[in-house]
Amino acid sequence: MELNPRQLEAFRHVMVTGSMTVAAEHLKVSQPAVSRLVKDLEKTLGIRLFRREGNRLIPGAEAQRLFREVDRFYLGMEQVERVAQDLKSVRTGTLRVASMHTLGLSVLSEGVRRFSLARPGVDISLDVRPSLGILELTAAHQIDVGFVQMLGTEYPGVSVFPLPSVAAICVLPRGHHLVRRKIVRVTDLQGESLISLSRNSPMRMRIEAALETAGVSCKRSVDSTLAHVACSLVAGGLGVTIVDPFTANNLRDPKIVCRPFTPTIPFEFSMVLPAHQPRSKVLDDFIQVMKRLFDGEFSAK
Helix, strand or coil: CCCCHHHHHHHHHHHHHCCHHHHHHHHCCCHHHHHHHHHHHHHHHCCCCEEEECCEEEECHHHHHHHHHHHHHHHHHHHHHHHHHHHHCCCCEEEEEEECHHHHCCHHHHHHHHHHHHCCCEEEEEEECCHHHHHHHHHCCCCCEEEECCCCCCCCCEEEEECCCEECEEEEECCCHHHHCCCEEHHHHCCCEEEEECCCCHHHHHHHHHHHHHCCCCEEEEEECCHHHHHHHHHCCCCEEEECHHHHHHHCCCCEEEEEEECCCEECCEEEEECCCCCCHHHHHHHHHHHHHHHCCCCCC
């Protein structure tokens, strides 16, 4: 027995509306066409589905049983259509993001916030960890997109997309004499207490090279693996620091003041994706959100 979907659709509308005429209006066909579809279905099944009592159409027990199954099928199809539409409009899905601390505690959090507010049906996770750990997760296809600090290196199983670098800035305690400068020069740091990042930080290496080239000697107070901590120490009056603008702009601490720094110390970072894996529309739209953030308010001009 092969059932005709059009006959089942007509039968369902008749059951829902209780009328051949109203069912015909919903299906945008004539009433005789609906009547013929139902009669053909009865012929295929070999059972009578309806009887008439005056102007009323009365479904039998067989029709009630058949309707429960047909209705369950059509409700399932409608749900599939809704899910497909949601996926098309990026209202549902999953997104797994990983970021190094510098971006994860600042611009990535803002990007996730904006994306989540626009698409509340998308399940999002943000994992903040060191760059090497992110590369491992990316190669294992355990995340959809990552943001890392890299210096032109490659990693097996990972596609790397360098993002525009930004210029590091000098963070000073409010009231420090260098606050009066519009731009802090490397020579201005002579004799200052400098709060440095960890020794394996690419930015620290560049800062140390700039200090050495200029013949500048600083007092060393505290080292920190996190730029957020370095800025907090500046707010506490322990010295000055040079960090990426994402961190300093995100803190908005009234106890600190930020100034451009010269020579330019670039902060370089990249977006990484699992190699040879197609992107979902959810991922593509999230990447666009992040690009707008990087190219707009957070990008160094």
